[in-house]
Amino acid sequence: MVIEWLTLMVPADWHERFIAADTAIWTHFLAQQPGYVGKQIWRNPAKPDELTLLIHWQSRQQWKAIAPTALAAVEQEFRQNLGRSFDIIAANEYQPLADGSISSQRPMAD
Template identity: 40%
Template sequence: MVIEWLTFAVDPQNRETFIRLDNDIWTAALSQYPGFISKEVWISPDLHDQVVFMVRWQTREQWKSIPQAELDAVERRFDEAVEFDYRMIDAREYQVRRYPSPR
C-alpha cells in the first residue's frame, strides 16, 4: 500500500468548505480509479489553518497511472468551485510496511 500525504494551508473560516469541496470533487473523482482504497481528512485542534489529506492507494503504479490531463481537469473544477485562497504546503509519499507480529 502507498500513502499520498497532502497538507494545505487554508483560512480557518474556510476550512470546512474546503474539506466539503475536496470531498465532492477530488475524492469523488479519485475514487473512480483502480487502486484507490480510501481517503481521510485530518485536522488538528492546534493548527486551525491546516488540513491534511491521507489517501491510500493499493500500489504506486495504480496511483501514478491516472492521466495527467484528467488530474488537471479535476484541479480546474476544484479551483473554479473554491472562492478563497488556499495553498499546498506539503506533499509526500509513503510506503506502508507490515510485518507479522511475533507470538
Template identity: 40%
Template structure:
C-alpha cells in the same frame, strides 16, 4: 500499500467548505480509479488552518496512473468551486511495509 500525504493551509472559517468541495470533486473522482483504497482528512488541533489529506492506494503505479490532463481538469473545477487556489504546502508518498509489527 502507498500513503499519499497532501497538506494545505486554509483559513479556519473556510475549512469546512474546503473539505466538503474536496470530497465532492477530488475524492469522488479518485474513487473511480483502480487501486484507490480510501481517503482521510486530518485536522491539526494546534493549527486550525492546517488540513491534511491521507490518501491510500494499492501501489505507486496506481497512485501515478491518473492522467495529468485529468488532474488539471479536477484542479480547475476545484478552484472554480472554491473561488480561490489553495497550494499544497507539503506533499509526500510513503510505502507501507507489512509483516514487521503484525
C-alpha cells in the same frame, strides 16, 4: 499500499466548505480510479489553518497512472467551485512497513 500525504494551508473558517467541495469533486474523481482505497482529512489542533489529506492507494503504479490532464481538469473544477486555490505546503509519499492496529496483532505465544 502507498499513501499520498498532502498538507494544505486552509484557513479554519474555510474547512467546512473545503471538505464539502473536496468530497464532491476530488474524492468522487479519485474513487473512480483503479487502485484507490480511501481518503482521510485530518486537522492539526496546533495549526488550525492546516489540513492534511491522506489518500490510500493499492500501489504507486496505479496512483501515478492517473493522467496529468485529468488531474488538472479536476483541480480546475475544484478551484472554480470554491473561487480560490489553497497552497500545498507539503506533499509526500509513504509506504507502510508495519501495521500496529489491534485487529492485525496476533496473540503472543506462551
